[in-house]
Amino acid sequence: MDTSQPLVMTLPxxxxxxxxxxxxxxxxxxxxxxxxxxxxxxxxxxxxxVDALARLKLAAGRRGHRIRFEGAGPELRALLLLTGVAETLGL
Known part of the structure; x- marks a missing residue:
C-alpha cells in the first residue's frame, strides 16, 4: 500500500x-x-x-493513524458541538 497517499474512506x-x-x-x-x-x-x-465518528476516531488512534473527517454539514457540526466531541474529532 502506498502510504504517501492518505487512506480515503466514506461513511455511508x-x-x-x-x-x-x-x-x-x-x-x-x-x-x-x-x-x-x-x-x-x-x-x-x-x-x-456521533457514535460512528467517535468509534472511528478511537480505532484510528489505537492503530497509529491520523484521521481527518471532511464534509460534515451544519446539523452534524452543531450536534458534535452540543455533545462536546467536535474538538476531539477535529470538526
Missing part, C-alpha cells in the same frame, strides 16, 4: 454497527498513516452518527 448515509466495524477493521489492516473519512453522506445528525 446510515452506517450500521457492522459497517463501522468493517471500517475499523480496514483501519487495522492498513499501515499507520493519514486517513481521510468523508462524512458528507451521513443522512442525518443523530447520536448514531
Amino acid at each position: 448515509a446510515r452506517p450500521s454497527r457492522d459497517e463501522v466495524n468493517r471500517l475499523c477493521a480496514r483501519l487495522g489492516a492498513a499501515p499507520p498513516g493519514e486517513v481521510v473519512c468523508e462524512v458528507g453522506a451521513l443522512g442525518g445528525a443523530d447520536l448514531a452518527a
Whole structure:
C-alpha cells in the first residue's frame, strides 16, 4: 500500500454497527498513516452518527493513524458541538 497517499474512506448515509466495524477493521489492516473519512453522506445528525465518528476516531488512534473527517454539514457540526466531541474529532 502506498502510504504517501492518505487512506480515503466514506461513511455511508446510515452506517450500521457492522459497517463501522468493517471500517475499523480496514483501519487495522492498513499501515499507520493519514486517513481521510468523508462524512458528507451521513443522512442525518443523530447520536448514531456521533457514535460512528467517535468509534472511528478511537480505532484510528489505537492503530497509529491520523484521521481527518471532511464534509460534515451544519446539523452534524452543531450536534458534535452540543455533545462536546467536535474538538476531539477535529470538526
